[in-house]
Amino acid sequence: MAPFQAHLAGGQDERTLADGAIVTLLDMAGTLSIFAKLGRFRPHATVELRIDSLAVAPAGSGILARAECYHIASRIAFVRGVARTEENLEIARLAATYMFATQ
């Protein structure tokens, strides 16, 4: 969860939350979902992410990101996620893949 901060305003105008803040939070949630699935820390990097923007997030609202790691292959983790406002308005969906660092 990320509380709203004034420097995060500025998506389409200054009354909205910047998409960069939303993708940052979703990417972070995606990373943590991999640790949650594994039950341990394992270094990895984002390979690709797709964000579908469902609604604009008003500036002033905190954002909750929820991500699920639904599959882990030998070197790749597959993640999906959703970001919502505190009023439970769905604002973005994430589909992402992460690659584990070679040991």
Add this chain to the structure above:
Amino acid sequence: MNMLNSPYARSLRVVVSAISEGRVSLRVPFGHHLLGRPGFLHGGAIAGVLTLACDHAVTVSVFPSNPGCHRFTYTVQFLHGAREQDLYAAATIIHSGANSATINAVAWQDRKDMPIAIATCKYLRSSTGARESGE
């Protein structure tokens, strides 16, 4: 409207380095506020810069009279880690139609032939000039 004057863009300290026909170039001086894992820029910051570059290209070149256009989907591919150096991003208009536009952006650091990340952003021109709320 200039997205690069937004609080978010200012917090990243994004500056425009060049604007030409169908192309926008940005520079982000290195700062510790951009870091993710130690020694590397955060993917979210890189994605934020790439989308800002695309948004700016759309705003100045594609739909200058319609600030209501919005980016409805985008993908970012991360090609290799971004080190503690300045980051550059350039957005190029790939397609611009009556109702939609597709913009590609690439981010690099010291070597332009070794991109850090690439993004494709898809925009829809809004007939009302305002983005629909989530219904």
